[in-house]
Every structure is written in structure tokens, then in C-alpha cells.
Amino acid sequence: xxxxxxxxxxxxxxxxxxxxxxxxxxxxxxxxxxxxxxxxxxxxxxxxxxxxxxxxxxxxxxxxxxxxxxxxxxxxxxxxxxxxxxxxxxxxxxxxxxxxxxxxxxxxxxxxxxxxxxxxxxxxxxxxxxxxxxxxxxxxxxxxxxxxxxxxxxxxxxxxxxxxxxxxxxxxxxxxxxxxxxxxxxxxxxxxxxxxxxxxxxxxxxxxxxxxxxxxxxxxxxxxxxxxxxxxxxxxxxxxxxxxxxxxxxxxxxxxxxxxxxxxxxxxxxxxxxxxxxxxxxxxxxxxxxxxxxxxxxxxxxxxxxxxxxxxxxxxxxxxxxxxxxxxxxxxxxxxxxxxxxxxxxxxxxxxxxxxxxxxxxxxxxxxxxxxxxxxxxxxxxxxxxxxxxxxx
Amino acid sequence: xxxxxxxxxxxxxxxxxxxxxxxxxxxxxxxxxxxxxxxxxxxxxxxxxxxxxxxxxxxxxxxxxxxxxxxxxxxxxxxxxxxxxxxxxxxxxxxxxxxxxxxxxxxxxxxxxxxxxxxxxxxxxxxxxxxxxxxxxxxxxxx
Numbered sequence: 001x002x003x004x005x006x007x008x009x010x011x012x013x014x015x016x017x018x019x020x021x022x023x024x025x026x027x028x029x030x031x032x033x034x035x036x037x038x039x040x041x042x043x044x045x046x047x048x049x050x051x052x053x054x055x056x057x058x059x060x061x062x063x064x065x066x067x068x069x070x071x072x073x074x075x076x077x078x079x080x081x082x083x084x085x086x087x088x089x090x091x092x093x094x095x096x097x098x099x100x101x102x103x104x105x106x107x108x109x110x111x112x113x114x115x116x117x118x119x120x121x122x123x124x125x126x127x128x129x130x131x132x133x134x135x136x137x138x139x140x141x142x143x144x145x146x147x148x149x150x151x152x153x154x155x156x157x158x159x160x161x162x163x164x165x166x167x168x169x170x171x172x173x174x175x176x177x178x179x180x181x182x183x184x185x186x187x188x189x190x191x192x193x194x195x196x197x198x199x200x201x202x203x204x205x206x207x208x209x210x211x212x213x214x215x216x217x218x219x220x221x222x223x224x225x226x227x228x229x230x231x232x233x234x235x236x237x238x239x240x241x242x243x244x245x246x247x248x249x250x251x252x253x254x255x256x257x258x259x260x261x262x263x264x265x266x267x268x269x270x271x272x273x274x275x276x277x278x279x280x281x282x283x284x285x286x287x288x289x290x291x292x293x294x295x296x297x298x299x300x301x302x303x304x305x306x307x308x309x310x311x312x313x314x315x316x317x318x319x320x321x322x323x324x325x326x327x328x329x330x331x332x333x334x335x336x337x338x339x340x341x342x343x344x345x346x347x348x349x350x351x352x353x354x355x356x357x358x359x360x361x362x363x364x365x366x367x368x369x370x371x372x373x374x375x376x377x378x379x380x381x382x383x384x385x386x387x388x389x390x391x392x393x
Numbered sequence: 394x395x396x397x398x399x400x401x402x403x404x405x406x407x408x409x410x411x412x413x414x415x416x417x418x419x420x421x422x423x424x425x426x427x428x429x430x431x432x433x434x435x436x437x438x439x440x441x442x443x444x445x446x447x448x449x450x451x452x453x454x455x456x457x458x459x460x461x462x463x464x465x466x467x468x469x470x471x472x473x474x475x476x477x478x479x480x481x482x483x484x485x486x487x488x489x490x491x492x493x494x495x496x497x498x499x500x501x502x503x504x505x506x507x508x509x510x511x512x513x514x515x516x517x518x519x520x521x522x523x524x525x526x527x528x529x530x531x532x533x534x535x536x
Contacts, residue, residue, distance in 0.1 A: 303451065304451065305430075305451060305452050305453050305456075306453075307453035307454055308405070308452065308454050308456075308457060311402075311405060311454045312406075315406060324453070325428065344426065344427040344428070345426035345427065345429075348426070348429040380411070381408065381449055381450055381451075381457060382449060382450070383431050383432075383449035383450065383451055384426060384431060384451045385451075386433075386449055
């Protein structure tokens, strides 16, 4: 029988029922433009500011420090380009890491073409940067440090508070791409000395096409979209009220439930990881065993390729993802897996399963039952496994 | 994920000719683990006819499906007929492949040629129109 198990929540999440219900009136009932003065427009304005409060509260920021965007990628672009342009008189050096999301890496490439210098910090075998490397990379002309809160592929959480301390001490802005972390890990921008933070709605059960950026009061940054006076003239354009209402509600719920969800997810995640490592030989966990996102499981299987695994899982109704070249749209496997030192062949054989609060233990059990058969089917077809077995004899 | 034809999915889900042939007349291995595809094709040749063909493949859905189809197509053919099987033949038989997966069908063609080359070498014969396969398998042993 075909099951239906969605274990790809780091790619996107379904909209929560409570969020969906909250959004609905803003399509046909309260459709007013928040910049207008009449009654239904005031409803939009009220909803906008309520959502801003909800986002701010979850981050321990002030509402006026929250700006709504169209998503995580836009927020990352905003932070990097906005600070680079505004601060280029002070310097043109930016520090980031080798394992960032492409929204950061490709923006850095763009800035490089425009005369900025970028240092890409390496990571250790678990995907963590070394604070020593960061300290050494800082120069007189460094204007921004951008380090992701938690990695989207391997789930590793960076020492954000320590990075924030270093940045503050040196008077350098600190941006973190927290798209995967928000709603899953407790974040306090004040305590962590974060100057800019990117987040996205659809990673925490809000709709796609909405995100936010936290910009600490006093940070010098260029506006991102020029036009009307929305978002204090930093991001023009009529606000996506329905999406923003959804983001506000979703982040409020996620923040309220963070402790119980973390407990549940860590249990499910570790059951999944341990179940796989114990039952499938020649498999290896990618990412940090403890400092990782509560719902992230990323494992490499020797001798087989990721896309083939995904297709077989899909035929059983299980949705997951992989860092293999065939799923990345290029000839190279995931840059994150290569950065943690995996050889190409092991990176091709990676499988990422990412869980959310609504996933169940029964689903984990089903995957644990199906996966060994899938891996062994592909290994039986693999010339690498054949060679390995012969050499073992 | 890729949009595969029903034929490709059929050959991926239930591949034909998976396995090894002991004392094969020819074995061809192409591709490398670095780029994510390795195909190993075994053939048995009797009286100039390819009596049997089997494969082992490390790779994506398309790599497995093209191996399955290529070995199906080559069985029962004369050597000259087998040489006429190109990546296009394999692709057409599978009702097409997504553009980024065309290289898998090229690999299948190369694997067939490599097995025929190996057969020719072992039997000291020259197969007209057959070129020496590219040696690109060093990663096979480094995994």
C-alpha cells in the first residue's frame, strides 16, 4: 500500500490549519491597501502591525526592527547588498562561510564582481566554523560577517552567540541567515548580538512568498526596493498582507510550542538516525550529532546514488531530498557535503530527511522498514559494491 | 525532481539484466564515481552473436534505466548490429530522456562499446568501426 510521508520540511512546509484560517479574511474581506485611510484599509494596517509584533516577539526584537520581504532569499540579498553598498566607504571586505545557502553565496559572487572581497570560512567535519578562523579573517576593512544560523542540508548549528560577540567587539555588523532556525531554535537577537537576520515564512508552516529581515536600530543599510513609503521606505511595494498575517501567526505558534516540538522532533530524529545507522551498514551521519536542527537527518550511503534512492522512496510514498549532482542540477554534488570533507562519491549517496512537528513515530517506523530494502536493492545493482565485496574477500 | 517517461520509470523500477556473467566474453566499465555514474556491462558472445548481456550500475534513475534498455537491445544481435546501437537508439527506446540526462544514454553506448572492445582484445580480433574506450575509471577503486 502506498503511504504518504512528507520528510522534506527543510525544502518547504505545509501551511498550518490555524495559519490558513487566520489568512483567509485578508483575501476577500480585508483586502484594503494598508497605506489607505478608510476602514478596511485600517484592518490591513492593523494586521500588518500585529504580525510585526509577533515576529519581533519571537526574536526578542522591537517591532520597528522587523521589515517584511518576499522571502529568505530576498532578505539575504537585502542584508548583503544593502550593507555592502552603505558601508563601502569604510571597507569592501565581507566574511562568510563555504556552506551558506546559494542566496548568500551567489549574492557574494555578485558583490565580488563589483569590487568587494569575500572570505569564505571553511568548516570542520561536522560543518562548524572555527572561531579562530573567523578572528584571523577579520581585517581593518571588514564591514560584515554573515554566518548562517543552522545549515539547511546537514542541520549543523553555528556558535552564533560567540560569533556575535566577536563581531560586536570588532565593531563589525553581524548578519545571520536564520531561515532554517527560526521557529525551531530559540533566538534572542539582543543576547546573541545579531545586527541583521533573515527568515522565511514557508519553512515554518506559513505560506510561500513571504519573509522578513530584522535590522537592528542604527544599522547603516541602503533601501532594497525603491518606490512607495512602505516598510519605512526600505522595502517599497504594497504589502502582502495575507502572507504577512500568515507569517505572524505561524511564528507565534512555533515560538509558543518550541519546547515541546523540539523534544518531540529530537526524539523522532534520533530514532530515525540511530535506526538507519544500526540497520544499514556503510552508512554515515552528516552534520553534528548534537548541535543540529531538531528535525534534520542527513545520511550518506556508500556505493549508491541519491536520486535513485529518492525515486524508490517516492514509489513508496516517501518524500525526501539528496545532495547528489543529479538533484542539484549541476555535475557536482552539494557544496556543503564537499565542504565537510566528503569525497564526491559519498556526497552523491546522501539522503536528507527533515521532519516537522506534525510528523509521527509511525512514519519514522515506516521509513526505517522501507529504507534498508531500497538501499540493498540499489547496492545489488552497484558495481562499486561488487568491487568492494570482492576486495573484502 | 526529474520528469521521466513511463518507459524510463519501468526500466528503473524493474531493471532487466541486472547482474554479472561469470567467464564473460567481454566486460566494459565506463564513467567514474566522482561524477556519479559508473556502468559495467558483461556480454557473452557465441558465433558472432551476443547471446547474453548483464549490467551493474552506480548512478541515478536514468543511468539504471539506460543500462537496462541498452543490455536489452544488444541481446541476440550480431556484433555489427550491436555497434549500430547508439545513445539515440537507447533514448528512443525509452521514449526520451530529460536534457540533463542525455549523458546517461551516452554512457550506456560507451559501456556497450567497451564490452565489445574487451571481447575483441581477448580474442585478438578487430571489430571494424570500434574505437578503444576512454579509460576513465580510476575512481572505481578509490571508494
